[in-house]
Amino acid sequence: MHGNDKIEASDKNSFYRELLLQFEGLMSDEKDWLASLSNTSALLYQNLPHVNWAGFYLYKEGMLVLGPFQGKVACTRIEMGKGVCGTAAREKETCRVLDVHKFPGHIACDSASNSEIVVPIIKNDAVVGVLDIDSPSLERFDETDQLYLENIVKKLEEYIDWSKIS
């Protein structure tokens, strides 16, 4: 758990509805990719319980390159199809991994991580990056987490001017 301004909510749906309100407040009128992805990673890291890494890898020159994040130092480049991030990017589908130790090819950036969710960011049918969140808890992310995190990514796909990333 991180930060002092965590969202108080009695259940997961109301927690995420409140988080989405904060997220939309941060994103409105801001199309700059670095500002928006930086604040999104901080919002998720500070508010999601039992999370030890939250951030982005961005698609550049045929691979995923580390973007804005919160958490421990991470590997900087991931090939498409490698690890959880590269798999989600290649398949263009969310990878929700209940136990990373059972995922073939999982790339361990922080040995504390036990479960992970990676949501691909897709613009005009092409992957422009992924949102990656790690947890020290096994089976941390369920269908509800997936639904709302995909909703956040969908809004990022719309809000950000992805053509400006270099």
Ligand code: SME
């Ligand atoms: N575990 C990821 C690598 C990135 S770190 O979790 C930040 C993967 O297997 O792709």
